[in-house]
Amino acid sequence: MEMTQYLDIFIEESKEHLQSINQQALLLEKSPGELSIVNEIFRSAHTLKGMSATMGYEDLANLTHCMENVLDAIRNNKLEVSSSVLDVLFASLDHLEAMVVEISEGGSGKRDVTDTVKELEALEKGEISQTIQAESKNAAGSLQDYDQYEKQIIIQSKEQGFHAYELSISLREDCILKAARVYMVFEVIEQIGEIIKTLPAVDMLETEQFGTHFTLSILTKESAENVKERILKVSEIDAVEVIDIKADQLNISSNSENEENNKLVHQEVSPQPVKNGEAQQASNTSSSGKTIRVNIERLDQLMNLFEELVIDRGRLEEISKSLKSLELNETVERMSRVSGDLQNIILTMRMVPVEQVFNRFPRMIRGLAKDLGKKVNLEIVGAETELDRTVIDEIGDPLVHLLRNSIDHGIENPEVRSSKGKNETGTIYLRAFHSGNHVFIEIQDDGAGINKQKVLSKAIENGILTKEISENLTDKQCFELLFASGFSTADVVSDISGRGVGLDVVKNKIESLGGSIAVDSTEGSGTIFSIQLPLTLSIMSVMLVEISREKYAIPLSSIIETAIIRQEEILSAHNQKVIDFRGKVVPLVNMKDIFEVPGSTESNLHVPVVVVRKGDKMAALVVDSFIGQQEIVLKSLGQYLTSVFAISGATILGDGQVALILDCNALIK
């Protein structure tokens, strides 16, 4: 079978299942006795196993299989959920994730997992040896785990008047040729019906890799008694137990039906009730509804086509205005309205819940807290908040950085906390919410907060500011220093206030997404980082300007204001032209020179400038004229032109021309 076409789906779904296992495992850690969580994990693991086996990723399937065995042991009360069990579980998850990542990067998904497999097996066996009774009962009697296909067969056969039995067969202890006996039993059954499943698997039975028990699931029209009698006629068979498989029993353990059947279009199953209310709220608040997976490229194509339509719409509007035909006017207006709605729908199609990023954090926090010997509780609020796909893809790293920061430097050690009269377990809140045209993400901790004096002395030491200035800084301005680029050498700073590990990188990243970040802190009671992000990156408000005959777009997010200054207001300082802008000396940048725009430079009495900023720094860009404010659709320059100076992208204007978007961050150093 040609598998490549399923590869994308496989990878996506595997990631989802792993994510879900991760989440549930964390819940399990909080409420170890909750069997419904174990079941949930088991289902995901089982589906994953089936999927990877089908796709031929043996290592993946094997490891999930071992994991499943351990989960099964937990489920059947043979193994207790302990922190060592969870550690092994998480270790296997790490392996699984790595394998899936490797597959998604075109690899074979092979990985040396023998250690983890051994640990899993040890876990499983360790308990089993203590409860041999239960083990033998399991091998001989308990209902096996049927996959979807097998369940279907059983249910359908029952409808056609077949009986489905589970036969647990025990051979005599002194049986010499076990495989031969198995073969004979198979012979007998094949005369009266069909074998649909064996435990252990057939190849293991044939190579005698089993004790004295094995279990068969069969379909037959014979009665249970009859079957039993026939098998007992085979010599060296000690006992046969026949259990009727009931259809309703099958359904109990088959809740994963939805997932397996509807691979592409699936209805979201409402979450299983979990005791831990808060955790549930954090992880499972997605609304139900039918969803469909669409490749993001197709959405981009749709968007491109749609923009063509918008450009033509603009032309039509022009034509209808000049023709002054009432009928044409009405039609064009209607078309404009419909296409406006369409645009909204296409844009919202790109929105995904921020949950996709947040989901990986609980696990990360758990690991970090463990490594650092701290006790941390992560509270996620507003995971359902939606953001554009492109923002989602980019925001993960900055958040990881901030969270690490909070846990590493914000939250104190348990002893310190209790000595301060705080709860030993620190809390980090991760919140997301909409406000206007923006999405806010906040990371708040109840840790030590920022020591203002230490930040200041460090800043003076690094030459970021002078002592005189430092005395007049407000708290807010002081905390802003954490984002200064000279402040980012990790080890130096972490031994003072601790804040400031590469925060300038975080800030740059967020600003490159058109957002901003602020920090506030109260010493002793915690710190809050607040990130503001635009809803979407594909649409942007810009100021269109003209330089000679070329049009450029300047993002409104970097513009402070536009102004027209007189020639005599332009001053000179160290060969650099500057202006006095509201009491601040702002360097003047002649865009015509920077961009080497062809055309003569005529000096006008009045010079239009756009004052832009990058953080606290400002620059006044000299242009020829302002065209006006506009909403534009952001386009990339493609793979060929990857690093063009001071240009962050392009857009297509109403007349079909391409205008370049200015990257003010690159213009100001």
Add this chain to the structure above:
Amino acid sequence: MMNEEKVIIFQLKDEEYAVPVQHVKSIERMQPITRIPRTASFVKGVINLRGVVTPIIDLRSRFEIEEVSHTDTTRIIIVSVGTIEAGLIVDAANDVIDLDKESIEPPPEVVGGVDAEYIRGVAKIEKRLLILLDLVKVLNPEKLDVQPVKESIQ
């Protein structure tokens, strides 16, 4: 059939060049190009190709052949190699032929001013000499040779 390769033939100065048809997405007439400041001189800018911003390279300039003003026959050949998509300005594009692979010979040192580096081979068909371009090399972004960035404001 296996030994034949379909190629698009275009003209630059007096020479005829060929690129495999599977790399060619379309052939466009000249259209307004938006200049991109401070890029290599052969990068003429970008165009709006049905909603996709596509970079345009002047092949004459790329191969250091003297540039001429565009005429009615000037075409932009949109090619795609791997993830890169770009348009090549050529003097004319008007032929598609099946090329017998056996007629392809290794490139001589210099053909029509184009460094052998960019050439996959030459093919002689009757009296025509076709130069087969190595698009991967022609479109190598590492060769973009961007002008040194001037010191921006402090």
